[in-house]
Amino acid sequence: MSFTLRWKNPNVISTVVKIxxxxxxxxxxxLPEPIATLSNGETEWRDTTATPGATYYYLLTVTAxxxxxxxxxxxxxxxxxRGIGPMTILNGNDRLGFMGAVPYDEQWLPSQxxxxxxxxxxxxxxxxxxxxKFTRNGKIYYMLSNTSQFPNTPVDWASLYQAGLVYGTGDAGPENGHGTLPATPQDAKIVHKGDTYIMRLPRGLTTSSESPAYPFVADYNGKTHDEIASLTNPCEYNDLLYTMVNEVPKKQRWANWAANSYTYLGQGTLGTTAPYFGGGVLCMEHDTAEDRVLHRGIFNNAGGTPVSMIQRINYLSPTTKGRYYPIFELVE
Known part of the structure; x- marks a missing residue:
């Protein structure tokens, strides 16, 4: 546990701050013995020995x-x-829990x-x-909550990779994870109220312990997730995006946190000129055997039930456009 003190120091000459x-x-x-002495113009300090629930008194001296x-x-x-927003789990638990809306005055600005x-x-x-705000496997995640702020222009995986918005790793991503694209740092993030939030794509099949770049399993392509018995490990798309819309696949693990139309994730009654046609929801995974990426859900004119349209597994070109729903992950 840690606690951060912040202060202003308008001095232009050298100062020594004791805490x-x-x-x-x-x-x-x-005065007791100082717990910290700072002399490099610092304006914040993190007390890493603070105990949760304890009450402390702090005093600073400045010498110039x-x-x-x-x-x-x-x-x-x-x-x-842990991050902006509420700390109480409204539904679920720390393995998979919904924590509610981030209050307006805690939200970050578009410019950030x-x-x-x-x-x-x-x-x-x-x-x-x-x-x-969500908790999943002990980590804190955020997703866009206002449908008017959902990215509304079709975009492709290649463009997101070249913008640093796919992996959230800080480096170029996993080995063989960008095909023929030039290696690009995957460093998109928001710094807000002293915390850092990685901005990346959701995982559509893999778990956090698995590489998102791997040889895709051919038999899964074009199938719905529910019909593949071997797919038993939960993924971010199933946990966070299924529950965003008003359909409930068999493998959905918990209650819906929103009741948006299923058409945000897939639709089978579109014309060929419709936005997103032929694509799905962009996911992180990249095929290392062929230059393909993963989309979940499908937008086409082939019909199909709503619940099947949002589950679909598709291996597509990195330049195939789809819907984009970023995940924001708190760095701790």
Whole structure:
């Protein structure tokens, strides 16, 4: 557990900041030993020894030109705060849980989104970015909650990769994970209120312990997830996107967190000129045997039940356009 102190330092000359902590009120005339001494112009410090639930008093002194000034003693109770938004699980548990909407005043601004994303969707975001918060396998995730802020222009995997928006790894992604595309750092992120959020694609078949670049299984292509008995491991698409719409596949693990139309994930009654036709929802996975990527769901004119359209597994060219739903993952 950690607790971060932040302050302003308007001094233009060299200063030394000492930080004091105690479990009782601190007075400048009876200071304990400092817990930290800073001399490089820092304006924040993280107390990594703070205990959750404990109450501490902090006091700072600033020394410049031989003169020392003390702050007042400030009392803080250390609460566990993981990212913006609520900390209570409304549905599920820490393995897979819905935590609700991020309050408006905690949401980040459109200008904080990666510049590559804003270049692709220049007119999409006109207000703060509305988000729902989740916990999954002990990690914290966010998804866009306002359908008017869903990316509304068809985009392809290749363009997202070249914009650094696919893997969220900070490097070029896994070995053989970008086909013929030039290696591009996958470093899209948002820095907000002292935390960093990786921006990436959802995994459509693999788990977090598996590489998203691997030889695709030919037998899965064109099938619905429910009809493949060997696919038993849950993935992000099934856990977070199935539950975004009003259909419920057999392998869905928990209750829907929204009741949007299934047509956000797939549709079988479209004309050939419709946006997304022939594609699905863009996922992270890349085939290492052929230059193909994974889409889940399908947009076509072949009919099919709504619940089958949102499950579909498709291996497509990296330049095939589809729907794009980013995931934001808290870095801890």
């Amino acid at each position: 004091y902590r105690d479990v009782k009120d601190i007075t400048p005339s009876a 030109n031989g003169k020392t000034v003390a702050s007042s003693s400030q009392k803080y109770t250390i609460e566990i705060k 989104m990666p510049q590559a994303f804003l270049a692709m969707f220049p007119n999409l975001l006109t207000d703060r970015v509305a988000l729902y």
